[in-house]
Amino acid sequence: MGSSTATQSSSSYDLSFKILLIGDSGVGKSSLLLSFISNAVDDITPTIGVDFKIKTLTVGGKRLKLTIWDTAGQEKFRTLTSSYFRGAQGIILVYDVTRRDTFTNLSDVWAKEVELYCTNEDCVKMLVGNKVDRESERAVSREEGVALAKELGSLFLECSAKTRANVEQCFEELTLKIMEVPSLLEEGSTSGKKNILIQKQQQQQTTQSLSSCCS
Amino acid sequence: MKVTGGIGNNGDSGNLMEGMDFPDYEDVSALESLSSGDQSPFVEDSDSHSNLMLDEFSSSKRAMEPNDVSDSESSDSDSSADHDVHHSFLSIRSMHDTAEVHSKEDSSPSKTEVQPQPCNAEDFATWQRIIRVDAVRANEEWIAYSTPQAGVVSDGRAHCSAQAVGLKDYDHLEPSRIFHAARLVAILEAYALYDPEIGYCQGMSDLLSPIITVMTEDHEAFWCFVGFMRKARHNFRLDEVGIRRQLNIISKIIKHKDSHLYRHLEKLQAEDCFFVYRMVVVLFRRELTFEQTLCLWEVMWADQVAIRAGIGKSAWSRIRQRAPPTDDLLLYAIAASVLQRRKQITEKYSSMDEILRECNNMAGHLDVWKLLDDAHDLVVTLHDKI
Numbered sequence: 001m002g003s004s005t006a007t008q009s010s011s012s013y014d015l016s017f018k019i020l021l022i023g024d025s026g027v028g029k030s031s032l033l034l035s036f037i038s039n040a041v042d043d044i045t046p047t048i049g050v051d052f053k054i055k056t057l058t059v060g061g062k063r064l065k066l067t068i069w070d071t072a073g074q075e076k077f078r079t080l081t082s083s084y085f086r087g088a089q090g091i092i093l094v095y096d097v098t099r100r101d102t103f104t105n106l107s108d109v110w111a112k113e114v115e116l117y118c119t120n121e122d123c124v125k126m127l128v129g130n131k132v133d134r135e136s137e138r139a140v141s142r143e144e145g146v147a148l149a150k151e152l153g154s155l156f157l158e159c160s161a162k163t164r165a166n167v168e169q170c171f172e173e174l175t176l177k178i179m180e181v182p183s184l185l186e187e188g189s190t191s192g193k194k195n196i197l198i199q200k201q202q203q204q205q206t207t208q209s210l211s212s213c214c215s
Numbered sequence: 216m217k218v219t220g221g222i223g224n225n226g227d228s229g230n231l232m233e234g235m236d237f238p239d240y241e242d243v244s245a246l247e248s249l250s251s252g253d254q255s256p257f258v259e260d261s262d263s264h265s266n267l268m269l270d271e272f273s274s275s276k277r278a279m280e281p282n283d284v285s286d287s288e289s290s291d292s293d294s295s296a297d298h299d300v301h302h303s304f305l306s307i308r309s310m311h312d313t314a315e316v317h318s319k320e321d322s323s324p325s326k327t328e329v330q331p332q333p334c335n336a337e338d339f340a341t342w343q344r345i346i347r348v349d350a351v352r353a354n355e356e357w358i359a360y361s362t363p364q365a366g367v368v369s370d371g372r373a374h375c376s377a378q379a380v381g382l383k384d385y386d387h388l389e390p391s392r393i394f395h396a397a398r399l400v401a402i403l404e405a406y407a408l409y410d411p412e413i414g415y416c417q418g419m420s421d422l423l424s425p426i427i428t429v430m431t432e433d434h435e436a437f438w439c440f441v442g443f444m445r446k447a448r449h450n451f452r453l454d455e456v457g458i459r460r461q462l463n464i465i466s467k468i469i470k471h472k473d474s475h476l477y478r479h480l481e482k483l484q485a486e487d488c489f490f491v492y493r494m495v496v497v498l499f500r501r502e503l504t505f506e507q508t509l510c511l512w513e514v515m516w517a518d519q520v521a522i523r524a525g526i527g528k529s530a531w532s533r534i535r536q537r538a539p540p541t542d543d544l545l546l547y548a549i550a551a552s553v554l555q556r557r558k559q560i561t562e563k564y565s566s567m568d569e570i571l572r573e574c575n576n577m578a579g580h581l582d583v584w585k586l587l588d589d590a591h592d593l594v595v596t597l598h599d600k601i
Contacts, residue, residue, distance in 0.1 A: 025348065026348035043351070048501065049496065073417075074416060076416045
């Protein structure tokens with residue numbers, strides 16, 4: 001089921017990037033991902049541990065494969081989720097514009113997690129304020145968001161997973177920025193090639209083992 | 216909730232609450248029982264039942280020293296899962312002791328053992344907030360299986376219950392879902408107070424939801440949940456010891472059953488079996504349908520009861536064809552679900568990510584009876600080796 005699409009997509013992209021979604025529980029990380037992948041905007045049960053989705057898209061004339069990792073927000077899962085920072089080229093830090101604590105936790109907790117666990121110095125960060133469809137309940141102003149983004153040296157966008165406003169822009173801007181960084185571009189293209197190589201090796205192995213079985 | 220009020224009969228209730236150091240304490244919604252409204256036809260029955268439980272509580276309490284209780288509650292090993300039933304009633308007392316430690320702000324060595332450091336990382340207000348968010352987004356699969364009384368909830372009653380527990384952002388939900396969410400909040404908050412070492416962790420609402428679907432009374436559902444959590448609570452420990460122990464057993468099962476698959480996992484550095492993390496944490500709840508989950512859990516519990524009743528391996532060794540009861544049936548079932556996919560994994564997957572995706576996408580593709588058959592076969596051949 002999933003495997004056939006994976007094989008297909010792996011042979012039809014130029015670059016492959018790993019992107020990670022982090023932030024407090026309930027800010028809408030999974031919703032943001034689902035909104036981007038499948039346009040669905042239902043209530044989503046809390047993420048247990050980690051999950052990921054793959055999306056192929058064309059940005060700046062390049063065919064891209066994005067592996068987007070969605071993590072559980074609660075502290076109890078942090079030992080697990082921290083191990084998934086490794087090798088990420090892009091990190092999206094999500095907060096809920098209607099809940100100030102999720103915003104302050106980004107600088108108090110999550111930015112430090114990134115510093116600790118991200119193995120990639122050039123990794124591109126993006127600050128995303130979700131749930132702007134609930135403007136009347138807003139507790140964090142756009143200006144504050146911009147200021148924090150500046151402080152963290154990250155990109156910034158406000159979006160709504162529910163209305164899909166700015167959702168695609170969020171992932172596109174991030175990947176465009178990643179592609180501007182030579183070291184990340186290099187990683188993205190080698191991991192793409194390596195993947196294809198492994199696929200080929202695998203196919204050879206299977207045909208070999210099949211033939212040895214038959215003989 | 217009613218149970219908490221009942222403890223007042225033993226003269227403890229006041230102290231229990233005074234000693235607590237939770238910032239949002241006055242807002243503790245669990246103090247109200249939602250299910251015991253006037254509409255419920257079971258009120259009388261359940262009252263006598265809860266009295267019965269409280270009698271057990273008070274008599275067993277007299278039999279034990281409070282200090283013993285504290286020790287057992289803070290026990291680190293999985294073996295505390297096998298505690299006598301009375302212990303769980305008693306540990307509400309130990310929670311009280313723990314709370315006092317906090318309010319006094321002193322840290323004599325013996326008392327810090329009672330409340331290990333990591334549990335201060337998140338406070339009750341945090342748990343409360345996450346519980347409320349999670350309750351509203353609980354999946355609605357249970358509705359088809361709920362009892363008729365629970366199915367018909369008036370709009371007024373639903374909103375009343377939601378207000379009682381401080382539920383937010385629920386206007387888009389049907390009354391029966393609002394009511395379900397409110398019950399989740401009440402019981403999960405009560406549990407967080409009852410077991411502050413664990414508090415609340417995401418995934419616990421997945422475990423409680425089936426219980427409140429089949430039990431219309433909050434206090435009964437609470438104690439059932441407490442019994443369930445005696446083993447499952449180790450899945451939610453901050454240090455992940457419980458999870459790692461279980462993943463390790465699954466890894467061993469795979470290694471003994473299928474060395475080819477195991478070598479492949481080693482090659483991909485996936486032999487730690489972290490790809491089945493979610494299955495372990497919420498006991499297959501996300502991969503199986505509601506009905507299948509109840510099936511698996513009941514078979515699992517039957518095994519655990521058989522063990523507690525002393526029907527161990529010796530009785531089974533005479534009937535060699537059948538699997539002896541095991542405390543780890545879940546882990547054999549998880550290993551079985553991975554082994555069922557050995558062909559794809561060994562031939563097609565070249566990274567742990569792909570295996571993780573396969574496992575996270577199992578929902579809707581599992582046959583619970585085949586899974587149990589395979590799990591039992593594994594138990595028969597491997598229980599001596601694991």
